[in-house]
Amino acid sequence: MVKVKDAEVPEGLIYSKDFEWVKAEGAKVRIGITDYAQKQLREIVYVELPAEGDTITQNEPYGTVESVKAVSDLVAPLSGTIEQVNTEVQDKPELLNEDPYNKGWLLVIAPSNMEEQKNLMDHPQAVEWHKGLSED
């Protein structure tokens, strides 16, 4: 596990600059928010996600998280059709704080355009990028 300052940046994932991670699972991808994002937001108390079958578009908001600190948009790292929604995090938003890369996943989508992955950061790039983020 790679840690930049206080934030975990696991290998095997690709990352967006909107603080989301993407994990390839065959032809589908699983997405969620990064450890850095959940630490910045502090206690997350509400998650609003779209429904199965909806489509999301890269760089566009698809949902929101509310924490004791702020309400923030979730911004799609890739475009695609939603195959699965993590209903557990909607009932237990704290999973996003406790386990952002596993139990705190948000959506599984079927990407509509694999070319879009070029706009994301691979692991070494993400590690470098995290080094430039403020810890406050």
Next chain:
Amino acid sequence: MPGFRQTRWSEPTVFELGCEGRSGYLVPPIENPIKEELGDIQIFIPERMRRQEPPKLPELSEVEVVRHFTRLSQMNYCVDLGFYPLGSCTMKYNPKINDYLASLPSLNLLHPYQDEMTVQGVLEILHTLSRWLAEITGTYEVSLQPAAGAHGEFLGALIMRAYHMLSDDLSERTELIIPDSAHGTNPASAAMAGFKAIIVPSDKTGCIDVDALKSAVSNQTAGLMLTNPNTLGIFEENIAEIAGIIHDVNGLLYYDGANLNAILGKVRPGDMGFDIVHINIHKTFGAPHGGGGPGAGPLGVSEELAKFLPVPRIIVEDGKYRLDYNQPHSIGKIRSFYGNISVLIRAYAYILSLGAEGLKETAEISVLNTNYLIKKIRELDVYKLPYDSKRPRKHECVFSTKPLLEEKGIRTIDISKRLLDYGIHSPTIYFPMIVEEAMMIEPTESFEKEELDRFVEVLRKIAQEVKTNPELVFQAPKNTAVTRLDEMKASHPKTMTLSWRMHIKGQSNL
């Protein structure tokens, strides 16, 4: 004794009122010649910036809105209703003439983008006000821009940074000293400006422990933040020595203006040696307060520090007022536009209507009221006044209800809730933290003797109830719009309801 029963509406939230399509206004349609000339309004807004669907806002008629907020206001408590001894907040009466002047169309219809030559009047008001505040605080120049007291504090801490940066020793100056009786905003402002807060204790007289201060001071000291009189309502007598200790290491002395009401027109922070002074307009100068704000927290500084004040600064040139942005040493902008102007106009009106003598009298009556209350409350022989109980206080005093805790298990929170049943706002409780079971009372100059006597009588009654019927106190309040709330549930992240969406989700889970 007049009875008190607060109005209790089961008023839904505004989102649950009204119905789709209802509205309180009518916008005229775009006239045809304009439409023909320019086409659809949408062409002026780039497509990516257009809303895909209308925002989910409440849709109500005007009368529904008025009823809704009137009902909510009836479930509220305010200075216009009765005694409000909320310590350190200076909940004085806000004279209506202040509101009247601030609402004049010639002032409240101004636009911040207007050319400065067309707003000479308001610039003159602001400039004059800043000169008056400089005179009152004994500082050289005052910025009116901070939007609240804590914002003024933050600006003050930034100016300390700028001062030490220009002296080229900011990397050494990492510590801001703060007494343990300070307002919680002090260490927060220090931390936000990048300083480490060093807490020094109070001595047995309730003042800052000078020996402890001496040992805390070093070449790492950026400055000291001090409230005088302090939160116990005690004047820091050693202020001249304290100023010397800080200045000897090239530190700056910061005055937290929360308690300025006590010394208004009598002594000046600048004369005590303070380099930076903030003022709470909404406390000392009769503007609305707290959640009903907005407030204003002007900041005055010594001549040496004036160059660091934020831009724009209002200057006079050839008899004209101008907004000056050309200040190379300025810490920059701290707020959009020029500050909370309507609040500042209220302060201008307040000072103008009272005059120099009136301001002095304000301090005198507020101190007199406090010491009258102390005498009367001590006569009850129930509540204790820690830290040299024989010493007079200034504008506020901190009693402890600890004897009632030891005797009957009644806490300050219970006393404060029972006060609400008698139509009296609770004092500040559990602050400052150096007093156990603290009840911090600030009567201000706004309440007459009858009201003070009534407060003492209610405190006597409650002490009696604690003996004869403690359940009444434990279960208070009963006469208010809402009864005792579950504070844990209201403040724990797991149970807080932060938005309308969460409220709806919570309802559907029931």
